[in-house]
Amino acid sequence: MIELVNVEKTYSSQKGDTTAIENINLSINDGDIYGIIGLSGAGKSTLVRCINLLEQPTKGSVIIDGEDLTKVSNKRLLQIRQNIGMVFQHFNLLQQRTVEDNVRFPLEIAKKHKSKEAKDRVAELLQLVGLSEKAKSYPAELSGGQKQRVAIARALATSPKYLLCDEATSALDPQTTESILELLKKINQSLGVTVIIITHEMKVIEKICTKVAVIDNSHIVEMGNVSDVFADPKSEIARQLIIPDLIRATAEKTGDIKLRLIFNGEETDKPLISALALDLGVSVNILYADTKHYNGKPYGHMVITFPDSDEAYKKVTTYLTNNHVAFKKEL
Ligand SMILES: Nc1ncnc2c1ncn2[C@@H]1O[C@H](COP(=O)(O)OP(=O)(O)OP(=O)(O)O)[C@@H](O)[C@H]1O
Ligand SMILES: [Mg+2]
Numbered sequence: 001m002i003e004l005v006n007v008e009k010t011y012s013s014q015k016g017d018t019t020a021i022e023n024i025n026l027s028i029n030d031g032d033i034y035g036i037i038g039l040s041g042a043g044k045s046t047l048v049r050c051i052n053l054l055e056q057p058t059k060g061s062v063i064i065d066g067e068d069l070t071k072v073s074n075k076r077l078l079q080i081r082q083n084i085g086m087v088f089q090h091f092n093l094l095q096q097r098t099v100e101d102n103v104r105f106p107l108e109i110a111k112k113h114k115s116k117e118a119k120d121r122v123a124e125l126l127q128l129v130g131l132s133e134k135a136k137s138y139p140a141e142l143s144g145g146q147k148q149r150v151a152i153a154r155a156l157a158t159s160p161k162y163l164l165c166d167e168a169t170s171a172l173d174p175q176t177t178e179s180i181l182e183l184l185k186k187i188n189q190s191l192g193v194t195v196i197i198i199t200h201e202m203k204v205i206e207k208i209c210t211k212v213a214v215i216d217n218s219h220i221v222e223m224g225n226v227s228d229v230f231a232d233p234k235s236e237i238a239r240q241l242i243i244p245d246l247i248r249a250t251a252e253k254t255g256d257i258k259l260r261l262i263f264n265g266e267e268t269d270k271p272l273i274s275a276l277a278l279d280l281g282v283s284v285n286i287l288y289a290d291t292k293h294y295n296g297k298p299y300g301h302m303v304i305t306f307p308d309s310d311e312a313y314k315k316v317t318t319y320l321t322n323n324h325v326a327f328k329k330e331l
Contacts, residue, residue, distance in 0.1 A: 002028040002051060002162065002194070007060035009046050020046035022218045024060070028211075030161070033188050033195045035209035035226070037202065037241055043218045044198045048164050051196065052084045053077060064162075082110055085155030085193075089167035091147040093139040099150050100126065100135040106157040125153040129183060145176035152183060156193070163187065166198045181208050202242050206230065214238045230292075231264045231299045232326070249288030249303045250330040256305040257313055258287065262326040265297040272325065273304070280315045282306050303330065 007024040010017050021043040028034045038044050049055040050062060053069050062069040069080060093102050103122045107113040126132045129149040139147055148168060155163055165184065169177040185208045188195050197209060205212050205226060213223035216237040222229060233239045239246065250260060261272075276284045284306045291300035306312055320327050 001030055001063075001065060002026075002196075003061075003063040004047075004050070005061040005063065007047075007050055007057045007062065009043075009050055009055055010058045019218055021050070021215075024050075024220060026213055026220065026223070028194060028196060030194050031188070031192060032211050033185070033197065033209045035197045035199060035205040035212040036215060037199055037205055037212060038215035039200060039237070039241075042215045044200075044215055045166055047215065048086075048166050048196065048198050051162075051164060052081055052086060054086075082106070082158040083160045084162045084164060085158070085160040086164045087148070087151050087155050087166070087168045089170045091139070091144075091151045091171075093147055093150055093154075095139050097138075098135065099131060099137050099139070099142070102139070102150055103153045103157055106154060110158055112158075121157065122153075125156055128156075128187075129153045143176075144172050145179060148172065148176075148180055149183065152180075152187070156187065156191075161192075161194060163193050163195045164198075165195065167200070168197070169204060170199070170201070177204070178207070184208060200241075214241065227265065227299050231301070232262045243290060243301065246288055246290065246301055246303065252287065254287075254305050255308065256285075257308050257316075258303060258305050258330045259316070259320075260328045260330050261302045261304065261320065262328065263291050263298040263300050263302070264326060265299055266324040272323065276304075276306075276316060276319060280312075280319060282312045282316055284316075 004024050004026040008019065008022045010019045024047060036044055036047060046055055050057050053062065057070060064080060069077060094105065100122050103125055104113050104118065107118045112118055126135055129152055131146060131149050134142065134146065169180050172180060181204065184195055187193050197204060199205060209226050212226050212229050213220050214235060214237060221235040222233065222238050229238060230242060233242050273284055273286065276282050284304050286302060287305050288303040291298050291302060306316065317327065
C-alpha cells in the first residue's frame with residue numbers, strides 16, 4: 001500500500017518559490033489501477049516523483065508498505081526503489097543498447113544480471129510485452145508503441161510491486177494508446193502489479209483505472225471510484241476534464257427547464273424518456289447524453305429540457321425520484 005500524508009513539494013530558485021503540490025493525502029491499495037488526472041502544470045509529475053522519492057518532499061510522509069521513505073537510509077531507499085518501476089512519456093531508453101540490453105539494465109544495477117535467471121527473465125519480459133522478435137534491435141529501429149513496450153518491460157525487470165506511469169501514452173496515437181493500456185491492464189491482472197497512471201486524458205482513466213484523483217493547482221480536489229467521479233464530478237475541473245460537452249450543454253440558454261440526470265449505477269429498467277413523454281405528457285428534449293454501463297449498471301449524465309411550468313417540473317421530478325434517478329436543476 002502507498003500512502004501519501006500531507007505531502008508538499010516546494011521548488012526554490014533565485015526567482016522565488018514554486019509550490020508544485022500541497023496538502024496531498026492519498027492512499028493507493030495493492031491491486032489498484034489508480035489514475036491521477038489534471039491539466040498541465042497541476043503538479044502530477046511532481047506528485048508521482050515524490051512516490052519513489054525522485055523528488056524529496058518538502059513536507060509530509062511517503063509510506064510504502066508501512067515504511068516512511070522520507071526517513072530511511074539511502075541504501076534502503078535504493079532497495080525499495082527496485083520495488084517501484086517507472087515509465088515515462090518519452091520512453092527514456094538507452095539508444096546505444098539493444099532492446100534486450102535495455103530490459104537487462106535494471107538487473108545490472110541490482111547486480112543480478114549474470115545469472116541464467118536474468119537471461120530467462122529478459123526473455124520472459126519481452127514475451128510479455130510482445131517483442132521477442134525485436135530483442136536484438138536498437139530503440140531507433142522501433143515505433144513509439146514498441147519503445148514504450150520496451151520501457152515497460154525494463155520497468156518490470158526487478159519484479160516490482162508498483163508501476164508508476166507518467167503520461168506513458170501521451171506521445172502515442174489513439175490505437176497504440178489502447179494497446180499500451182491493454183498491456184498495463186494485463187500486467188495488473190496477471191502479475192498483480194499495482195499501477196499508478198498519470199494523465200491529462202480522461203479516456204485513459206475511463207479505460208483502465210479503478211480509482212481516480214483529480215489534481216488542480218497543486219491540490220487534490222476530488223477522488224474516489226472512477227464510476228462515482230465519472231457519474232457525478234463535483235469539482236469544476238473534473239467536470240471540464242470528464243465531460244467537456246456537458247459543460248456546453250448545461251450552459252446553453254434555452255428558456256426551458258433544464259435538468260441534469262445522474263445515473264449512478266441504480267437499475268433503471270424503464271425507458272425513462274419515453275415514459276416522461278407518454279405517461280406524463282411532458283414533451284422532453286434530450287440536450288446531451290453520455291451514459292455508459294459498468295458491470296451492467298448505468299453511469300453517466302443526461303441533460304433534458306422541457307417547457308417551463310410548475311406542474312411539469314413537479315411531475316417530472318416526482319417521477320425521477322420514484323425511479324431512483326438523481327437529478328440537478330441547471331440554470
Ligand atoms: N524542477 C523544478 N523546479 C522548479 N519548478 C518546477 C520544477 N518541476 C516542476 N516545477 C513547477 O511545478 C509545477 C508543477 O509541475 P509538474 O511538472 O508537476 O506538473 P504536471 O502536472 O506534471 O504538468 P504536465 O502535464 O505539463 O507534465 C509547475 O508550476 C512547474 O513549473
Ligand atoms: Mg508532467
